[in-house]
Amino acid sequence: MRKTTRYPVSGPNSLWHVYKTVPFLKVIKNFIVIQTARYMPFLKAKNWMYRKLLKMKVGDQTSFALMVMLDIMFPEQIKVGKNSVIGYNTTILAHEYLIEEYRLGEIEIGDEVMIGANSTILPGVKIGDRAIVSAGTLVHKDVPAGYFVGGNPMQVIYTAEQMEERRKSEPSYVMDE
Numbered sequence: 001m002r003k004t005t006r007y008p009v010s011g012p013n014s015l016w017h018v019y020k021t022v023p024f025l026k027v028i029k030n031f032i033v034i035q036t037a038r039y040m041p042f043l044k045a046k047n048w049m050y051r052k053l054l055k056m057k058v059g060d061q062t063s064f065a066l067m068v069m070l071d072i073m074f075p076e077q078i079k080v081g082k083n084s085v086i087g088y089n090t091t092i093l094a095h096e097y098l099i100e101e102y103r104l105g106e107i108e109i110g111d112e113v114m115i116g117a118n119s120t121i122l123p124g125v126k127i128g129d130r131a132i133v134s135a136g137t138l139v140h141k142d143v144p145a146g147y148f149v150g151g152n153p154m155q156v157i158y159t160a161e162q163m164e165e166r167r168k169s170e171p172s173y174v175m176d177e
Helices: 014-021 024-039 043-054 160-169
Strands: 005-008 078-080 095-097 101-104 107-109 148-150 155-158
Touching: 014 024, 014 095, 014 101, 024 043, 155 160
Parallel strands: 078 107
Antiparallel strands: 005 101, 095 101, 148 155
16 A cells, blocks of 8 residues: 555545645746656756755765656655666656545655556555666555566566576676776
8 A cells, every 4th residue: 555645625626736735836847847757868967956946865876867746746755766767758746636535645765666667656655775666667565675667557577586596597797998
């Protein structure tokens, strides 16, 4: 189960209540920063924008590929550890607006995590250190450290122990100079 806080609303669906939950100018600023960063080829500049302008926690040497879409309303709820890779066109959401409620949940992505292209990470999810999320995965629940997961719905492909076994059994290739 994802860790989200639920906020019931009455009347029209919760999206009609959005500017009661998030100031309009904050959304505009976040939108401009995120859209600019989506096309930014310079990783250090992109990470600076996320840290300073969106108040995200982003670890050293973390790489956000082109076209990554972050939550425009609550980016400060996203934490990414060091030396992680967030793949092309990945979407990371810290909120979800539903008919009778909206939900908020912190996203925590550990150190040395690899997230494949076109993945979607839902609110309230924790992805452990050294986990691998294959391309096109809908991350709808926590991913333990070292696991390899994929699919929609997300399923475990390899546990941490199986991944370690594979690393030991596969040959290591070194390019000659």
